[in-house]
Amino acid sequence: MKLAVVGAxxxxxxxxxxxxxxxxxxVALSDSRGAxxxxxxxxxxxxxxxxxRGEPVGEETPDEALDAPYDVLVEATPTTLGNAEPGxxxxxxxxxxxxxxxxxxxxxxxxxYGDLRSAQRESNGRVLFEATVxxxxxxxxxxxxxxxxxxxxxRGVLNGTANFILSRMAAEGLDYEHVLTEAQDLGVAxxxxxxxxxxxDAALKCVILANVLADATTADADAxxxxxxxxxxxxxxxxxxxxxxYTIADADVAGIxxxxxxxxxLAAEDGRTIRLIGEVSDGAVRVGxxxxxxxxxxxxxxxxxxxxxxxxHAGRLNISGRGAGGPETATAVLADVGRLESxxxx
Amino acid sequence: MKLAVVGAxxxxxxxxxxxxxxxxxxVALSDSRGAxxxxxxxxxxxxxxxxxRGEPVGEETPDEALDAPYDVLVEATPTTLGNAEPGxxxxxxxxxxxxxxxxxxxxxxxxxYGDLRSAQRESNGRVLFEATVxxxxxxxxxxxxxxxxxxxxxRGVLNGTANFILSRMAAEGLDYEHVLTEAQDLGVAxxxxxxxxxxxDAALKCVILANVLADATTADADAxxxxxxxxxxxxxxxxxxxxxxYTIADADVAGIxxxxxxxxxLAAEDGRTIRLIGEVSDGAVRVGxxxxxxxxxxxxxxxxxxxxxxxxHAGRLNISGRGAGGPETATAVLADVGRLESxxxx
Numbered sequence: 001m002k003l004a005v006v007g008a009x010x011x012x013x014x015x016x017x018x019x020x021x022x023x024x025x026x027v028a029l030s031d032s033r034g035a036x037x038x039x040x041x042x043x044x045x046x047x048x049x050x051x052x053r054g055e056p057v058g059e060e061t062p063d064e065a066l067d068a069p070y071d072v073l074v075e076a077t078p079t080t081l082g083n084a085e086p087g088x089x090x091x092x093x094x095x096x097x098x099x100x101x102x103x104x105x106x107x108x109x110x111x112x113y114g115d116l117r118s119a120q121r122e123s124n125g126r127v128l129f130e131a132t133v134x135x136x137x138x139x140x141x142x143x144x145x146x147x148x149x150x151x152x153x154x155r156g157v158l159n160g161t162a163n164f165i166l167s168r169m170a171a172e173g174l175d176y177e178h179v180l181t182e183a184q185d186l187g188v189a190x191x192x193x194x195x196x197x198x199x200x201d202a203a204l205k206c207v208i209l210a211n212v213l214a215d216a217t218t219a220d221a222d223a224x225x226x227x228x229x230x231x232x233x234x235x236x237x238x239x240x241x242x243x244x245x246y247t248i249a250d251a252d253v254a255g256i257x258x259x260x261x262x263x264x265x266l267a268a269e270d271g272r273t274i275r276l277i278g279e280v281s282d283g284a285v286r287v288g289x290x291x292x293x294x295x296x297x298x299x300x301x302x303x304x305x306x307x308x309x310x311x312x313h314a315g316r317l318n319i320s321g322r323g324a325g326g327p328e329t330a331t332a333v334l335a336d337v338g339r340l341e342s343x344x345x346x
Numbered sequence: 347m348k349l350a351v352v353g354a355x356x357x358x359x360x361x362x363x364x365x366x367x368x369x370x371x372x373v374a375l376s377d378s379r380g381a382x383x384x385x386x387x388x389x390x391x392x393x394x395x396x397x398x399r400g401e402p403v404g405e406e407t408p409d410e411a412l413d414a415p416y417d418v419l420v421e422a423t424p425t426t427l428g429n430a431e432p433g434x435x436x437x438x439x440x441x442x443x444x445x446x447x448x449x450x451x452x453x454x455x456x457x458x459y460g461d462l463r464s465a466q467r468e469s470n471g472r473v474l475f476e477a478t479v480x481x482x483x484x485x486x487x488x489x490x491x492x493x494x495x496x497x498x499x500x501r502g503v504l505n506g507t508a509n510f511i512l513s514r515m516a517a518e519g520l521d522y523e524h525v526l527t528e529a530q531d532l533g534v535a536x537x538x539x540x541x542x543x544x545x546x547d548a549a550l551k552c553v554i555l556a557n558v559l560a561d562a563t564t565a566d567a568d569a570x571x572x573x574x575x576x577x578x579x580x581x582x583x584x585x586x587x588x589x590x591x592y593t594i595a596d597a598d599v600a601g602i603x604x605x606x607x608x609x610x611x612l613a614a615e616d617g618r619t620i621r622l623i624g625e626v627s628d629g630a631v632r633v634g635x636x637x638x639x640x641x642x643x644x645x646x647x648x649x650x651x652x653x654x655x656x657x658x659h660a661g662r663l664n665i666s667g668r669g670a671g672g673p674e675t676a677t678a679v680l681a682d683v684g685r686l687e688s689x690x691x692x
Contacts (some may be wrong), residue, residue: 135660136663138488141488141491142487142488146677146681147681150677313364313673313674317482318664322661328661331492331660335493
């Protein structure tokens with residue numbers, strides 16, 4: 001498939017680096033200042049050399065990248081709240097050209113799910129977004145495989161930075177500020193860690209999960225109203241034609257900034273520890289520090305993430321792994337690209 | 347989809363019970379003595395009443411069920427070793443009619459993978475087998491999603507009975523025979539537990555995983571030789587056209603019968619415990635009792651299973667859940683049926 005990659009951060013660059021191995025060609029790569037476009041495949045090493053010199057990724061304009069002859073737009077610009085721009089407009093522009101979209105950017109799926117569904121219904125393109133929830137963990141495709149209507153609740157550890165900080169605080173008895181500084185030194189936390197530690201990032205992922213689960217209640221209506229097999233085809237897509245959608249405003253969110261070492265000590269005396277747990281159940285989205293059994297399934301350590309699915313017929317399913325990182329998230333993007341390719345082929 | 351279910355054990359019955367909820371119709375159900383056939387849908391309550399009275403599932407012959415007007419044959423007869431009969435012949439007969447097959451029976455995939463691939467190549471039907479490895483855990487579809495060529499090793503706890511026994515021995519300091527009897531009383535172990543405790547069942551699952559991973563090395567050759575998108579379509583299928591295949595004879599297998607409570611005590615003193623671990627790596631298949639960290643990822647308790655995938659670009663992925671049970675395994679069967687349906691629809 002021919003890919004246009006919008007956003008040249010860790011994920012965008014990893015997609016460019018791995019795409020050839022997966023049999024795909026990156027025909028355009030843009031950042032906020034410029035774009036490299038080549039229908040035979042962008043010379044990624046040249047791009048890296050340019051960015052190391054502080055230059056834009058290429059000499060074309062970002063706008064030209066959106067007009068490139070691609071099959072799939074990979075939207076990997078930073079997540080924004082509010083109206084999720086400019087990500088949402090990139091998606092709409094691709095769909096208007098009947099092209100597919102694979103999102104790594106959480107904004108459009110978390111903040112404008114209804115608009116995303118509307119735009120998809122008027123297009124021959126599809127929107128997939130496995131990479132928006134928990135990096136390498138195949139949360140959305142597993143939900144699609146089970147049938148979203150068979151998943152009654154989802155909970156988990158969905159932010160590696162917050163989990164690293166809580167794990168270290170518990171293991172070493174250190175306070176929040178100390179461990180945060182350490183995490184920043186290690187590159188585990190960003191210079192501005194607000195979204196990771198205040199629960200926003202985990203909440204956005206939960207909102208996306210809530211949108212996918214809510215879709216299931218409207219999927220039947222959609223299947224009769226719509227020729228496409230979007231709701232049944234083994235991958236999660238923006239599907240339903242009506243029904244409730246969620247944004248971050250619907251989430252009840254608390255972060256880890258207020259967790260004192262003494263709370264972790266008290267928990268440990270009781271065989272428990274504290275994790276930042278996100279949960280979607282009974283139509284509610286909640287994120288906050290919770291007591292969990294020490295050494296238990298949810299008490300993953302370091303930057304690990306875990307997604308726990310409660311199913312109607314198959315009990316509880318746990319999936320843990322790397323929830324962030326360029327190559328890890330890129331594998332989720334490329335799995336979505338693979339799904340789009342196989343649908344085209346079959 | 348119209349299903350013919352061959353085998354009326356826990357899995358076959360659960361498929362019949364859940365199929366309507368998934369939008370499918372069971373048009374035939376057979377056991378070794380008889381069959382119930384109805385193109386409008388077998389009356390499953392009547393079947394249950396018959397079997398409770400000790401009668402065959404229906405008045406037709408098992409052979410007639412194989413000629414019923416189905417879209418997908420669900421093969422859920424007991425796993426047999428050697429030439430994997432009669433399961434393999436059921437599969438071949440369905441493929442000869444250009445029908446799809448979904449296997450819960452491990453025999454044909456573990457013992458005759460090459461024959462299975464050959465039969466599939468000559469058919470318009472496809473063979474899927476998610477249910478053969480670890481029940482509700484989506485091991486094979488996750489491997490397909492990642493791309494089998496990106497999975498460098500698989501290991502895990504793949505037999506719930508053996509895991510229950512080892513967990514109980516470690517927790518209570520009881521000996522093997524005592525816990526086995528307890529497990530039989532609870533229905534966790536069968537009257538003849540040989541395949542579970544001697545490692546055979548776990549080894550068959552590992553052999554299936556080894557066959558799927560080995561396929562990846564021949565998938566490229568297959569893709570050029572073959573119009574179908576079988577090797578790339580987001581679900582694991584018997585795909586490659588050549589290359590090594592494995593049977594149980596290729597596995598190095600040890601069971602848990604010889605594990606004394608003293609070994610578990612010694613392990614515990616060192617912060618470790620013992621689990622029956624199956625592993626596929628570097629082309630070798632091994633099953634045996636291994637030391638693992640207590641409370642660590644592989645030390646799942648009770649009848650839980652876990653599958654751990656080592657990936658090329660996304661680190662380690664762990665999936666745990668219920669590895670056996672009628673409804674749990676039936677959900678994997680029905681996920682495969684859903685994949686076949688979406689391919690037909692797209």
